[in-house]
Amino acid sequence: MSCSSETSCGGGRGIPSKCVCGLPTIIFTSKTQDNPGRPFFRCASKRDDHFFKWVEDAVLEEVEELKDVSLKIKSEADEFKEMLLKTKSEVEEFKTVIGDVMEAQMWSKKEIWKLKIMIKVFFSWAFFMSICVVFLMFRKANAKKLVLGY
Numbered sequence: 001m002s003c004s005s006e007t008s009c010g011g012g013r014g015i016p017s018k019c020v021c022g023l024p025t026i027i028f029t030s031k032t033q034d035n036p037g038r039p040f041f042r043c044a045s046k047r048d049d050h051f052f053k054w055v056e057d058a059v060l061e062e063v064e065e066l067k068d069v070s071l072k073i074k075s076e077a078d079e080f081k082e083m084l085l086k087t088k089s090e091v092e093e094f095k096t097v098i099g100d101v102m103e104a105q106m107w108s109k110k111e112i113w114k115l116k117i118m119i120k121v122f123f124s125w126a127f128f129m130s131i132c133v134v135f136l137m138f139r140k141a142n143a144k145k146l147v148l149g150y
């Protein structure tokens with residue numbers, strides 16, 4: 001494809017740094033009757049069939065590219081924000097689960113404590129009752145001895 005002063009050619013979008021041949025691109029000023037004083041990029045070899053682009057087109061492409069980048073950054077920022085919110089809600093959920101586990105642990109500790117008290121009360125009662133039984137048996141035995149003694 002040969003370049004003309006009507007259309008851009010060679011290189012990618014935006015402000016070109018190098019021509020396809022590897023030489024740098026330089027800004028020249030048009031001296032044609034159609035575009036007097038209009039700046040354009042051209043290969044340093046000054047061969048029009050290598051590279052040609054109007055400076056305003058290159059700047060416009062650059063701005064469009066920046067707009068795309070900015071939109072991409074914005075969408076990535078939104079995505080990140082969403083991820084952050086999700087993580088935050090997951091942390092809250094985790095905190096709730098930990099709270100439940102701790103509450104259950106407290107409850108089981110209380111239950112164990114209650115059970116220990118009940119066991120102590122039961123054994124104390126059983127001990128007291130066995131003493132009473134022994135006492136009564138001893139007393140009955142003594143009473144019989146007394147009866148027999150008569």
Ligand SMILES: [Zn+2]
Binds near residue numbers: 019020021023044051
């Ligand atoms: Zn070139």
